[in-house]
Amino acid sequence: MSTMLMTVDVEEWFQVENLRPVFPPHTWDGCESRVEGSTYLLLDLFDEYHVVATFFVLGWVAERHPGLVREIHERGHEVASHGYGHMLSGELNRSMLKEDLYRSKAILEDIHGEPVQGYRAPNFSINAELVDLLVESGYVYDSSYNSFAAHGRYGRLEGTWTPLQSGFMIAGNGLIEIPISNLTLGRSVIPWGGGGYFRLYPSHLFNLGVRSIIKSRGYYLFYCHPWEFDPDQPRVKGMGLGRRFRHYNNLAKTSARLSGLLDAVGKGHRFATCKKYIGIQDAINI
Numbered sequence: 001m002s003t004m005l006m007t008v009d010v011e012e013w014f015q016v017e018n019l020r021p022v023f024p025p026h027t028w029d030g031c032e033s034r035v036e037g038s039t040y041l042l043l044d045l046f047d048e049y050h051v052v053a054t055f056f057v058l059g060w061v062a063e064r065h066p067g068l069v070r071e072i073h074e075r076g077h078e079v080a081s082h083g084y085g086h087m088l089s090g091e092l093n094r095s096m097l098k099e100d101l102y103r104s105k106a107i108l109e110d111i112h113g114e115p116v117q118g119y120r121a122p123n124f125s126i127n128a129e130l131v132d133l134l135v136e137s138g139y140v141y142d143s144s145y146n147s148f149a150a151h152g153r154y155g156r157l158e159g160t161w162t163p164l165q166s167g168f169m170i171a172g173n174g175l176i177e178i179p180i181s182n183l184t185l186g187r188s189v190i191p192w193g194g195g196g197y198f199r200l201y202p203s204h205l206f207n208l209g210v211r212s213i214i215k216s217r218g219y220y221l222f223y224c225h226p227w228e229f230d231p232d233q234p235r236v237k238g239m240g241l242g243r244r245f246r247h248y249n250n251l252a253k254t255s256a257r258l259s260g261l262l263d264a265v266g267k268g269h270r271f272a273t274c275k276k277y278i279g280i281q282d283a284i285n286i
């Protein structure tokens with residue numbers, strides 16, 4: 001049976017890279033927090049469809065909303081790390097990056113009492129140093145590689161990786177990579193994993209693409225953010241037109257679209273957390 005891996009990057013509406021020039025980190029504590037409402041909306045929707053998902057929670061958010069982390073865990077989902085301060089990997093030196101990885105892991109583990117095994121880099125900014133440090137910091141898997149590298153801020157996979165049958169890869173140091181799902185047409189890679197693309201494409205087309213990915217790969221990994229389900233978030237001026245469109249496009253429809261995806265594609269597939277799915281793959285020797 002094929003598997004849907006639903007993932008959520010839990011961060012505030014003002015922490016996304018597009019808004020960094022307007023909201024540098026020292027302003028965050030003065031911004032209106034909206035992450036709880038939109039994360040609860042997702043949790044309720046997942047309950048309705050019996051979805052178990054993986055939540056990559058930002059350490060900064062977890063510190064301020066420990067109850068939300070416990071709720072995610074108590075509803076049967078996996079708590080994983082999105083780092084602490086949402087800085088792109090390439091912007092931090094080695095010791096700062098290591099500190100960010102350790103700090104977020106420790107905060108999340110203290111709150112819900114389970115080992116945190118998974119990590120997703122802000123803006124999929126994976127690089128060789130990150131792969132090293134993740135293993136040093138005790139992570140088992142990463143889910144930051146997006147093969148749609150045309151997007152300038154996405155990272156590239158450096159070093160030696162062994163592809164596994166499942167579409168996963170394993171690094172020389174043992175780190176497992178669960179890539180974001182994309183659609184391959186001939187030699188082209190079309191972004192199909194979620195986020196802004198999920199809000200942009202017509203739902204019917206998106207759902208067809210997901211079916212096709214599941215058929216060829218045996219699994220599909222979807223990602224989204226709570227702020228994408230919050231049409232009432234403050235609108236911010238001062239970003240370019242393209243970014244503005246990508247950021248605010250179709251926010252009022254995201255929730256209905258996700259229900260539509262789960263209705264159209266969810267049935268007949270099992271849902272798994274990333275941690276559990278790696279275990280299943282291990283058991284059948286990948």
Ligand SMILES: [Zn+2]
Pocket residue numbers: 009011016082086121122123
């Ligand atoms: Zn993020």
